[in-house]
Amino acid sequence: MKCPGCGANIQFEDPKKPGYIPREAFEKRLEEGKEILCQRCFRIKHYGKLEPIEYDWDFRNQLKSYLGGFEVVLWVIDIFDFEGTYREDIANLLEGKDVVYVINKLDLLPRAVTVKEVKEWVKKRIKAKDPERIRIVSAEKNYGLKSLVKLLARLTDKALVIGVTNVGKSSLLNRICTHENTISSFPGTTLGILRRKVKGENLYLYDTPGIMTKDRILDLLDPECQKTILPKEELSRKTFKPERNRTIFMGGLCRFDVDYETERSPIFLLFSSREVTFHETRRERADELMKNRLGDLLKPPCSKARYEDFTWKKEKFVLNEGEELAVAGLGWMSVRRGPLTVEVTVPENVKLVVREALVNPNR
Known part of the structure; x- marks a missing residue:
């Protein structure tokens, strides 16, 4: 049983x-x-x-074994954490399959961002050949789910559902399927493959365990902290116009040291969960804060942590107006006026990606 x-x-x-x-x-x-x-x-x-x-799921081998019985795959991706949840290793495993990309959590983006803009942005990022296979949804707000079901019903009578942890996969399925599955904001709720019937359709969806990753800020937090930090409403955003030799923290595990050579200071925005601390300080105070205030002034982590508990890396980027620097599992920096040079300090495995702006910086 x-x-x-x-x-x-x-x-x-x-x-x-x-x-x-x-x-x-x-x-x-x-x-x-x-x-x-x-x-x-x-x-x-x-x-x-x-x-x-x-529990340890070797997603690569397990997913290969699942894929043999399916032509259509429903890949759920988190638009808030696109860089952490759209992954090239997964994309490579899905070659030859009919993939429907479900871009979830639209409700977290600023309301001024249109569905059309999001879809065009995603289309460029994944190089999709068929835009119809990209579906922008919000499981939380029940947006876009009817058209998703209609598309799937046209394509097949069964589909495999995949996604990394915390993309909202179980919540999505509970909206469109007849049988109530366990809903949780904790990672890894689904442990085995589950067969779910879609309401009103001769269509079955087979849910797989959430794929665990190791390169997101979220992955470094304990489960209770993950639950706290995961955004539940529209993202927090704050505009910065820093003077020279300033440091901006996005939580305790991400530090931006900003420099520029232009006469006018750069302007950028930070986007993250409302539970994440944004803090600006003098460069000479930044080291002290990192060593003494992790999990205190600077969250996440959600409780007091030692600087020495992490292995850190520094990466330097030059960002221009209209570009964003995404920090997997945490949020992103969006440049409104540039260029600027930013040295980012994060734990060593955290993925950093420069990309075209998802949110128009002039909004």
């Missing part, structure tokens, strides 16, 4: 592994004819509490 929430096989032996439920609880719920969820899914559903488990 599988847990209907996460897809893991029900087991009674190890509370730290997927599918565990105490035998007496299992027998009682079976006798009463109630839904049988594993202990982890039950606590997420009823109490919003995450039970840590030991």
Whole structure:
């Protein structure tokens, strides 16, 4: 028997592994004819509490084994964290498949940004041959889901659903499918492949475990902090016009040291979750803040952390007007007036990408 929430096989032996439920609880719920969820899914559903488990999904080999039975793949991508959730290694695995790109969390972007603009931006980034395969949606606001279902129903009677953790995949499926799956803002809720029927259609979607990554700021945070930091409403944004020798922090794990050679100072915006601290300071104070105020003044992390707990890297970029510097799993810098030189300090594995602006900097 599988847990209907996460897809893991029900087991009674190890509370730290997927599918565990105490035998007496299992027998009682079976006798009463109630839904049988594993202990982890039950606590997420009823109490919003995450039970840590030991689970390691080798997505590359596992995904290959799943793909053999499907021609159509639904790839859910987070528009807020596009650089962390659209990944070339996944794209390479999907070559030869009919991929529908579902760009989720439109509701997090500023309202002035149109669906057409987002779609054109995504089209350039993924070099899509068929724009119809790009669907801009908001599972939170129930936007764009009807047209997505109609497209899928035209294409196939079954599709594989993939995406990295925290892209809103389970929430999306719960909107369009008949069976309520476990909904959680915690990472890794879905542990095994789940078959879900789409409402009103002869169409089944097969949900896979969220793909774990190791190059996002989000990946460095504990599950409770991830839940806190993940944006739940329109992104926070702040405009900066720094003087020379200034440092701007976007949380405690991302530092921008800004320089410029023009007479006028550059202007840029930072976009991130409302729970992320934006803080500007003198360059000479920045080292002290990083060493003493991580998780205190500067969040994330969400609790006091030591500078020495992280291995840091520095990368330097020259940014022009209309360009953005994205920090995977955290947010981005958008240049309104440039050029400027920025040295970025982040933990060593964090992905940094210079890109064409998603949000027009002159808005």
